[in-house]
Amino acid sequence: MTASPVVFVVDDDEAVRRSLELLLSAAGLQSRAFATAEAFLAEHDPDSSGCLIVDLQMPGLSGLELQQRLIEEAVSLPTIFLTGHGDVPAAVQALKSGAVDFVQKPYDPETLLAQVEAALARAAEARERAEREASVRERLALLTPREREVLERVAAGSANKVIAIDLDISERTVELHRSRGMRKMEVRSAAALARLLAQE
Amino acid sequence: MPREPVPDRQSAVSGLPASSRPWFAAESNRDDLARAVLAAAGVANCCQLLILSPLGEVLHTNDRARDALAIARPGQRDFLERDDWEDPRALRQAFDAVVDGALRAQAETRRACCQGEAEWVRWSLVGHHELPGYPLVVVAIGIELTDLQQARAENAERAALLRSVLDTAVDAVVIIDETGLVERVNPATEALFQYTPEELLGRNVSMLMTAEHAERHDHYIARYRAGGAPRIIGVGREVEARRKDGSVFPAELAVSELVHAGRRRFTGMIRDISDRRRTEQQARLRLDELAHATRLLELGEMTSGIAHEVNQPLTAIVGFARACERLMKMPDPDPELLADALRQIGSQAERAGGIIHRLRAFARKEHARHAPTDVNVCIREVLSLIDHEIRRSQIRVQLELDPALPAAIADKVQVEQVILNLARNAVEAMAERPPGDRQLTIRSAATRRGPIEVTVADTGPGLPADDPGRVFERFYTTKPSGMGVGLAISRSIIDAHHGKLVAESASPCGATFRFQLPRADATGVDGE
Numbered sequence: 001m002t003a004s005p006v007v008f009v010v011d012d013d014e015a016v017r018r019s020l021e022l023l024l025s026a027a028g029l030q031s032r033a034f035a036t037a038e039a040f041l042a043e044h045d046p047d048s049s050g051c052l053i054v055d056l057q058m059p060g061l062s063g064l065e066l067q068q069r070l071i072e073e074a075v076s077l078p079t080i081f082l083t084g085h086g087d088v089p090a091a092v093q094a095l096k097s098g099a100v101d102f103v104q105k106p107y108d109p110e111t112l113l114a115q116v117e118a119a120l121a122r123a124a125e126a127r128e129r130a131e132r133e134a135s136v137r138e139r140l141a142l143l144t145p146r147e148r149e150v151l152e153r154v155a156a157g158s159a160n161k162v163i164a165i166d167l168d169i170s171e172r173t174v175e176l177h178r179s180r181g182m183r184k185m186e187v188r189s190a191a192a193l194a195r196l197l198a199q200e
Numbered sequence: 201m202p203r204e205p206v207p208d209r210q211s212a213v214s215g216l217p218a219s220s221r222p223w224f225a226a227e228s229n230r231d232d233l234a235r236a237v238l239a240a241a242g243v244a245n246c247c248q249l250l251i252l253s254p255l256g257e258v259l260h261t262n263d264r265a266r267d268a269l270a271i272a273r274p275g276q277r278d279f280l281e282r283d284d285w286e287d288p289r290a291l292r293q294a295f296d297a298v299v300d301g302a303l304r305a306q307a308e309t310r311r312a313c314c315q316g317e318a319e320w321v322r323w324s325l326v327g328h329h330e331l332p333g334y335p336l337v338v339v340a341i342g343i344e345l346t347d348l349q350q351a352r353a354e355n356a357e358r359a360a361l362l363r364s365v366l367d368t369a370v371d372a373v374v375i376i377d378e379t380g381l382v383e384r385v386n387p388a389t390e391a392l393f394q395y396t397p398e399e400l401l402g403r404n405v406s407m408l409m410t411a412e413h414a415e416r417h418d419h420y421i422a423r424y425r426a427g428g429a430p431r432i433i434g435v436g437r438e439v440e441a442r443r444k445d446g447s448v449f450p451a452e453l454a455v456s457e458l459v460h461a462g463r464r465r466f467t468g469m470i471r472d473i474s475d476r477r478r479t480e481q482q483a484r485l486r487l488d489e490l491a492h493a494t495r496l497l498e499l500g501e502m503t504s505g506i507a508h509e510v511n512q513p514l515t516a517i518v519g520f521a522r523a524c525e526r527l528m529k530m531p532d533p534d535p536e537l538l539a540d541a542l543r544q545i546g547s548q549a550e551r552a553g554g555i556i557h558r559l560r561a562f563a564r565k566e567h568a569r570h571a572p573t574d575v576n577v578c579i580r581e582v583l584s585l586i587d588h589e590i591r592r593s594q595i596r597v598q599l600e601l602d603p604a605l606p607a608a609i610a611d612k613v614q615v616e617q618v619i620l621n622l623a624r625n626a627v628e629a630m631a632e633r634p635p636g637d638r639q640l641t642i643r644s645a646a647t648r649r650g651p652i653e654v655t656v657a658d659t660g661p662g663l664p665a666d667d668p669g670r671v672f673e674r675f676y677t678t679k680p681s682g683m684g685v686g687l688a689i690s691r692s693i694i695d696a697h698h699g700k701l702v703a704e705s706a707s708p709c710g711a712t713f714r715f716q717l718p719r720a721d722a723t724g725v726d727g728e
Contacts, residue, residue, distance in 0.1 A: 012591070013512045015548050019519030022541055026526035057508075059591045082515075084508040084588075105508075106515040109522035 037061035051119035078119035248342035394444035629660030
């Protein structure tokens with residue numbers, strides 16, 4: 001994934017929207033703004049990375065409803081809610097549903113930017129982890145059943161001799177499967193293999 | 201006055217031997233008797249003639265009296281005690297006077313005749329002592345009055361009636377000629393204006409008005425004399441009147457025109473309405489205060505929405521300002537971007553200021569000032585106050601504002617209060633509807649010469665079906681936190697604007713509230 005992260009802004013107030021765009025761009029961040037949750041959903045690419053700043057109260061789909069929709073569609077987008085005065089119950093619900101944060105209007109720009117950075121970091125981390133997991137899964141898919149049996153025992157710390165007895169094959173055959181499997185998994189040591197498999 | 205003859209008169213009759221006291225003269229005597237009386241009276245059959253006993257019994261009539269009074273059988277008290285005299289007392293008094301010794305007496309009688317016309321007769325009653333066999337007879341000669349005589353008699357009566365009305369009238373009555381000079385005043389005029397009749401008669405009536413009204417009055421008179429239509433005829437114009445001591449009081453003036461025998465006169469009735477004015481003013485002040493209290497209540501309910509409303513521009517300002525700061529720290533800041541951000545900061549500050557300004561205007565305690573008002577502006581300002589509530593409630597707003605709406609004569613804040621009240625009621629009424637079915641429609645319109653009409657319609661559950669008018673009752677409410685005074689006050693406010701606030705259920709659902717305001721160009725100068 002090479003696309004740089006984008007901060008999505010959804011707020012029905014044009015001035016608030018434009019000021020957020022300018023602030024984010026001044027902070028060197030890419031942003032895209034939408035006036036309604038519907039417009040955002042219509043254009044949003046589920047694979048794009050970044051975070052979402054959304055107003056809690058909007059005509060049409062509200063911020064909470066948008067969050068719910070994203071959860072249903074399994075889109076993971078760290079979300080920061082903008083709330084007005086006295087929206088505490090809604091904000092609490094947003095947090096329970098997995099929002100990263102919420103900020104009361106008028107927000108402190110530095111705090112908001114820090115929260116955006118944190119959300120983006122969390123998004124990047126999640127993406128990296130997802131990519132790593134995907135790559136492990138790809139490599140595992142290359143193993144033969146026998147290689148997989150051998151590597152599972154290697155990762156668990158068993159010696160070749162023990163594995164040979166366990167699988168009722170020669171120690172030489174164990175060595176063969178082991179070296180071929182380690183090459184496929186792109187690891188050199190038993191410890192590295194153990195870490196990789198633990199991530200899956 | 202006793203109805204029965206008094207005893208001494210009775211004894212005068214009973215002094216006769218019973219046989220010579222016939223109820224009716226003997227046949228042989230009748231002609232002599234009649235002839236003698238007719239001769240004495242010097243009249244022929246051109247008048248009604250009756251001969252009565254001292255007891256009031258009819259002894260004899262001529263044909264004219266018999267026919268006119270339909271006396272079938274002489275001897276009854278058919279004359280004095282008839283049912284059809286409008287008022288028999290005068291005749292009875294005259295008769296009693298003659299029996300008591302007066303030489304003659306006069307009385308008038310009036311009774312309804314066949315074709316609904318009144319027969320008016322003037323009676324002369326004379327006592328006679330010379331007739332054979334009678335100590336006394338009373339001869340009644342009735343002359344039927346001609347139309348002219350009747351008219352004169354009626355005129356005299358009317359004049360007396362008019363005098364009595366004028367004398368007892370509570371209102372001042374001033375009669376002027378067509379040049380404005382006072383011809384006649386009633387006693388109440390002196391009581392009201394402190395001028396004696398002598399000080400007023402022959403002088404210009406404008407001395408009873410304030411300078412401003414006097415000038416206008418002279419203008420009316422001049423225009424009228426130049427052949428124009430009289431502008432001052434009518435009922436219940438309110439004017440400012442001036443007493444002799446110079447003090448001014450509000451008065452109601454009704455003028456009627458009288459043309460008689462080629463002369464024109466104007467009659468003015470002037471009523472002091474100081475008390476009514478005071479009462480009205482007190483009611484207005486009470487309404488103003490009540491309206492203000494209700495406004496504050498309404499604003500209290502809107503606090504959170506208003507805070508949000510102010511928060512939006514503040515949020516934008518904070519964002520723009522910090523963005524500028526960051527941009528300026530960059531090695532090569534884009535001046536165009538900075539300028540735009542600064543412009544935005546300015547306009548957002550103005551936006552916040554505007555909300556505060558409208559709030560303060562709305563909360564201000566001020567007595568109603570009726571001035572030309574753009575109702576479309578009122579509607580827009582109200583919508584800006586409840587923009588947040590409307591958006592949060594996901595309500596679609598449809599504005600149908602007449603772009604050529606003439607100005608209304610109204611108190612801006614109070615009109616906004618009414619619109620706000622109706623709009624917020626509509627918003628709350630639609631809470632239970634699915635979001636797609638929530639529509640608030642506000643319409644302004646004016647017919648060609650008619651008043652300005654504002655309509656606020658929602659798609660909520662509508663009005664109570666059994667009695668739609670109940671929503672205007674004080675303390676009627678369907679809101680859990682409502683006081684139920686908003687609509688009652690709104691109706692009072694519209695009443696004070698000479699309009700009417702009505703509600704009806706709409707089809708297929710919802711409620712429609714409608715009210716009118718007078719248009720500024722329809723209220724001309726007083727009396728025009």
